[in-house]
Amino acid sequence: MNGRELIVGVTGGIAAYKTAVLVSRLVQSGAGVSVVMTRAATRLVGPKTFEALTGRPVGVKTFGPLPHPHIELADKADLMCVAPATANILAKAACGLADDLLSTVLLSFDGPLVMAPAMNTKMWAKPSVQRNVAQLRADGVTLIEPEEGYLSCGARGPGRMASPETIYDVLTGLAAKLPDR
Numbered sequence: 001m002n003g004r005e006l007i008v009g010v011t012g013g014i015a016a017y018k019t020a021v022l023v024s025r026l027v028q029s030g031a032g033v034s035v036v037m038t039r040a041a042t043r044l045v046g047p048k049t050f051e052a053l054t055g056r057p058v059g060v061k062t063f064g065p066l067p068h069p070h071i072e073l074a075d076k077a078d079l080m081c082v083a084p085a086t087a088n089i090l091a092k093a094a095c096g097l098a099d100d101l102l103s104t105v106l107l108s109f110d111g112p113l114v115m116a117p118a119m120n121t122k123m124w125a126k127p128s129v130q131r132n133v134a135q136l137r138a139d140g141v142t143l144i145e146p147e148e149g150y151l152s153c154g155a156r157g158p159g160r161m162a163s164p165e166t167i168y169d170v171l172t173g174l175a176a177k178l179p180d181r
């Protein structure tokens with residue numbers, strides 16, 4: 001990952017705390033990481049956590065100091081990962097909706113995209129969510145299946161975000177296939 005630039009999108013799933021571990025691992029491997037958070041994500045993990053891990057400001061607002069933050073971020077990145085990927089962001093990405101910074105970055109980014117879904121078992125099983133997942137796969141998105149196990153809501157079943165190490169391994173594999181900058 002040394003020298004690679006990544007965008008890590010963080011959405012409002014309880015698994016957002018695991019993304020801090022992923023970001024730390026990416027930075028330790030020499031990657032430059034820019035984090036973009038949804039407003040809901042900031043209620044679970046503070047942006048300062050990711051700023052401390054990356055040494056970079058965290059993007060939250062669509063309009064900020066950069067004239068076109070979604071384009072500037074997308075243009076400099078080699079890879080993009082959304083972890084956790086809630087049902088909401090999966091739907092937005094599948095339909096091309098853009099109403100916050102993360103969803104506009106998703107539309108602007110044209111490189112390899114990895115999404116690690118995380119949600120309640122019943123939500124994951126919904127036909128609408130599975131249609132969105134199928135559409136994203138058809139669009140070339142790499143989806144890392146959620147794991148089975150105990151969920152924060154008390155349910156057991158598929159829905160846990162893949163481990164930070166699993167996500168890191170997928171990103172490393174994709175990075176190895178990219179041409180040098």
